[in-house]
Amino acid sequence: MQAKVKARGTQPLVVTANRLRDGRVVWLGGGGIWSERVGDAAIFDGAGVAAGLSAAAQAEAEQIVVAPYEVEVTLKPGGPEPLRMRERVRVVGPSVLAPSVLAAGMLAEAAE
Template sequence: MKAITASRLRDGEVVFLGEGGVWVESFAEAALFQRSEADAVLADAKAKAEREQFGVDIYAFEVVEQDGVPVPATMRERIRTAGPTVRLDLGKQAA
């Protein structure tokens, strides 16, 4: 499976493509795509986000299942979903 992410231009927040093409802040709300369909969805989302000047660094990343829960496959994406690692009082981990 794959998910699609971007950095929102307005505030730099990491966002994920959710159901219906809506960008969401929580990885738990991210839409998951089969590898075979991810490239087409990514191309459409990227074109729209760039046209609307919504986000940058838009790409798809691998998602695996751990204990029945989808999680990013790489440490980089796990950090991006959780927030900064240097200050636990800021970002998504503070919520």
């Protein structure tokens, strides 16, 4: 959460989008495969991302994804980690507990 965005052009990049049919976050992997896991994302350098965006545009034209774009990442042992908070949230999902979980906890508490 403390990583800072550096000047563009110096960071590794991945390509992301939302899947058209269900809106889920997807990442462009090798061979043009879209994965829900950022760990599967293909890593591009600054110039190489054009090829990734081109593949993404093709996927958009084929009704596979919506609004693809590139994301700056740092490479960690567990896989690429986006620099911006917005993209980190897209990787892990909402950072909040679902109310059904909370309610279940309260119901259990009340039963005790």
